[in-house]
Amino acid sequence: QVSLKESGPGILQPFQTLSLTCSFSGFSLGTSNMGVGWIRQTSGKGLEYLATIWWDDDKYFNPSLNSRLTVSKDTSNNQAFLKITSVDTADTGTYYCTQSQLGAQDYWGQGVMVTVSS
Amino acid sequence: DIQMTQSPASLSASLGETVTIECRASEDIYSNLAWYQQKPGNSPQLLIYDANSLADGVPSRFSGSGSGTQYSLKINSLQSEDVASYFCQQYNNYPPTFGSGTKLEIK
Numbered sequence: 001q002v003s004l005k006e007s008g009p010g011i012l013q014p015f016q017t018l019s020l021t022c023s024f025s026g027f028s029l030g031t032s033n034m035g036v037g038w039i040r041q042t043s044g045k046g047l048e049y050l051a052t053i054w055w056d057d058d059k060y061f062n063p064s065l066n067s068r069l070t071v072s073k074d075t076s077n078n079q080a081f082l083k084i085t086s087v088d089t090a091d092t093g094t095y096y097c098t099q100s101q102l103g104a105q106d107y108w109g110q111g112v113m114v115t116v117s118s
Numbered sequence: 119d120i121q122m123t124q125s126p127a128s129l130s131a132s133l134g135e136t137v138t139i140e141c142r143a144s145e146d147i148y149s150n151l152a153w154y155q156q157k158p159g160n161s162p163q164l165l166i167y168d169a170n171s172l173a174d175g176v177p178s179r180f181s182g183s184g185s186g187t188q189y190s191l192k193i194n195s196l197q198s199e200d201v202a203s204y205f206c207q208q209y210n211n212y213p214p215t216f217g218s219g220t221k222l223e224i225k
Binding site for chain 2: 106
């Protein structure tokens with residue numbers, strides 16, 4: 001049974017770095033063709049793809065945020081991580097991590113709300 | 119980026135009715151399309167992948183079809199638990215992109 005759960009700071013100030021953790025069970029990021037993706041949902045842009053980290057440590061970033069994103073993983077502890085630098089109010093929203101194997105986002109976490117406010 | 123145009127933005131239908139939601143891609147996505155259901159207060163859940171394959175545990179009243187740039191999601195025999203927002207997503211090209219969603223309500 002696949003399960004994912006995001007955790008993060010909740011509130012942060014402009015120009016800070018957002019750090020999110022995805023803790024998952026029911027699959028391994030050591031398995032071929034397995035990936036963990038990050039998607040956010042904002043009032044301004046709806047559902048927006050951010051990045052994916054794959055089982056072989058390959059990574060893909062949305063070019064619109066490329067320079068601000070970092071993804072990493074801890075395969076042994078079934079965790080994946082997302083960092084977004086220099087946040088502003090447009091980054092306010094709900095952030096999801098997902099399991100992805102063949103393109104679609106097969107399973108989603110419950111999401112974590114992030115508010116950027118001074 | 120591939121643009122996904124979804125229609126209608128909102129939909130009201132009666133229990134037992136059949137409803138159809140459309141999604142048009144700005145270029146051919148070769149059936150690399152998924153549909154998601156997001157119930158109020160919850161995260162999106164995969165309904166359909168590869169345009170017409172039902173995800174595990176999804177009721178058979180949901181079906182997907184289409185090819186090229188035009189795709190649709192059909193819900194037969196609408197149930198109260200189908201009240202949700204529905205989103206399409208293409209994953210043929212990176213970055214994957216989503217439609218703006220259809221909010222389905224019961225009349």
